Amino acid sequence: MNIGIDASRVNIGKKTGVEYYSTQLLHWFKKIDASTNSEGDLQHAKYILYVQNSNDIEFSDLPKNFHLRKIYFPFFWTQIRLAIELLFSKNKPKRFFIPSNSIPFILSFFDKKIKKIVTIHDVAFKYIPASYSAIARFYLNLSVYFAVKFSEKIITDSRSSKEDLIAFYNCDPDKIEVIYLGFSPPTETGDEWEKGKWEEVQAKYKIDKPYLIYIGRLESKKNILNLIKSYYEVLSSGHDLQLVLVGKRGLGWNEAEEVVKRYNLGDRVVITGYVKEWEKNILLKHAQTLVFVSKYEGFGLPVLEAFYAGIPAIVSQIPVFEELFSNTCVFVDPENPKEIADAIIKLSKNPIRRLSLIRKGKERLKHFSWEKCARETLQVIKNV
Numbered sequence: 001m002n003i004g005i006d007a008s009r010v011n012i013g014k015k016t017g018v019e020y021y022s023t024q025l026l027h028w029f030k031k032i033d034a035s036t037n038s039e040g041d042l043q044h045a046k047y048i049l050y051v052q053n054s055n056d057i058e059f060s061d062l063p064k065n066f067h068l069r070k071i072y073f074p075f076f077w078t079q080i081r082l083a084i085e086l087l088f089s090k091n092k093p094k095r096f097f098i099p100s101n102s103i104p105f106i107l108s109f110f111d112k113k114i115k116k117i118v119t120i121h122d123v124a125f126k127y128i129p130a131s132y133s134a135i136a137r138f139y140l141n142l143s144v145y146f147a148v149k150f151s152e153k154i155i156t157d158s159r160s161s162k163e164d165l166i167a168f169y170n171c172d173p174d175k176i177e178v179i180y181l182g183f184s185p186p187t188e189t190g191d192e193w194e195k196g197k198w199e200e201v202q203a204k205y206k207i208d209k210p211y212l213i214y215i216g217r218l219e220s221k222k223n224i225l226n227l228i229k230s231y232y233e234v235l236s237s238g239h240d241l242q243l244v245l246v247g248k249r250g251l252g253w254n255e256a257e258e259v260v261k262r263y264n265l266g267d268r269v270v271i272t273g274y275v276k277e278w279e280k281n282i283l284l285k286h287a288q289t290l291v292f293v294s295k296y297e298g299f300g301l302p303v304l305e306a307f308y309a310g311i312p313a314i315v316s317q318i319p320v321f322e323e324l325f326s327n328t329c330v331f332v333d334p335e336n337p338k339e340i341a342d343a344i345i346k347l348s349k350n351p352i353r354r355l356s357l358i359r360k361g362k363e364r365l366k367h368f369s370w371e372k373c374a375r376e377t378l379q380v381i382k383n384v
Contacts, residue, residue: 004093028374034063108150122298131221182370213287220252233341284309307361
């Protein structure tokens, strides 16, 4: 069995959601389905990894049945160069897995022998259109439409995302498989390794008080404006905290920045930009609480990271979080800054509640693993 994989996102240097997902799956595919036979065998498939370049460490030690196909193209790589490769290659895969929702459009019309399996993580552009440009909304909507119409199987991260595809695109429920994302403990950890690291991070980001933490892009769809408003409410109540925002600035940050300036919060709101993985883990471990109040999510990996770090989480009362995290977090209305602030204050004053949430989070974390995610994904791909 030949399986093709769009592995182009594995090469992205500063990995976020889809890139991290793609990298973790490839990492575990190699462990689960490695063979000493370059063509695969009765138990193991042959894999063709389509990439633009092969700089990532995940490509450095491939099993014999994993083959790189480097095909460079300066623009519209998926829709032009990858599509041409799949249409005209003599060594076509029988199944093709796309870890994001963008399938090559022309492949859908001209080669229906290749069975396509695609992961659609979310349809945030449907819920928060103002957070996307008109061009981005058009492309995302078209991509999801083609994936729903022309793929043999769709994978989603949650039942909530599955219901969205049914509601917005009239997708056949039997076509959709829900496979939860995973979590892998940090490789760099332990008291000996951490010596001096916290002091280094403190100095680098000028953290000198207990702090709340947020992880993700700083943009309107992540509800950064209401997060900062709620933080100001916390300060106004007499609580001396910093707010550490871990992520890059995105669409809608300017409006939030105006609030930071208006309330003179510049020395209290710490913006780290993109951080190294070990820095993120240290920042989480020493934070008081994760505050993650997005208006919409397909999953919510930062909540799992908070569970591992041993800190409680305050999250939006949205369907996906209720599905995944039920009684392990404090739930708030993301549109109500005062409610968010009240939740932060109440939790800070209730150590028994904090410890209960931390314990429940640790238990819930056991249900999520990248190995499990990869095994279930491979099963879907092979059984199409």
